[in-house]
Amino acid sequence: MAFVELTCISCPLGCPLSVETDDEGRVLSVTGNTCRRGEEYGRKEVTAPTRTVTSTVRLTGGGSPVVSVRTSEDIPKGKIFDVMASIRSASVAAPVHIGDVVIPNIAGTGVDLIATTEREAV
Structure with a gap:
């Protein structure tokens, strides 16, 4: 298992996220978010990060x-x-x-x- 620490950028709150993954990189949990968007962001950022250019x-x-x-x-x-x-x-x-x-x-x-x-x- 591994933990990835992130700051959510989905809204202005900037919640500190902790994303737990298993040995194969699958997301087990996201904590620290205050809204659903934070959980979605944490999962996406760890598995398939994207950006607008x-x-x-x-x-x-x-x-x-x-x-x-x-x-x-x-x-x-x-x-x-x-x-x-x-x-x-x-x-x-x-x-x-x-x-x-x-x-x-x-x-x-x-x-x-x-x-x-x-x-x-x-």
């Missing part, structure tokens, strides 16, 4: 050099560097609208990279 992509033909973007859903934590490599090599042409898909299926994750700001063509 936010960044910027180069913009051509707009009044700004970049447009802000984020993944439309969480991606596996281990794919963050692959996602960032795709973002660094990408460029999008103005106009761009909130929710536009900038890179579909980024880094083979099955998740789209979407714009989070409006950028008009100049």
Whole structure:
């Protein structure tokens, strides 16, 4: 058995979690949470951690050099560097609208990279 100590990031409370796992990595219990979201977060973080990635992509033909973007859903934590490599090599042409898909299926994750700001063509 092993214990993993975490701070929950599901809400502003930041509960200190203790996640107990068996020898095969299965979650046996989550303690320290004050709500159900904390238990869900603890289980997920120990077995299959994910993150939302936010960044910027180069913009051509707009009044700004970049447009802000984020993944439309969480991606596996281990794919963050692959996602960032795709973002660094990408460029999008103005106009761009909130929710536009900038890179579909980024880094083979099955998740789209979407714009989070409006950028008009100049």
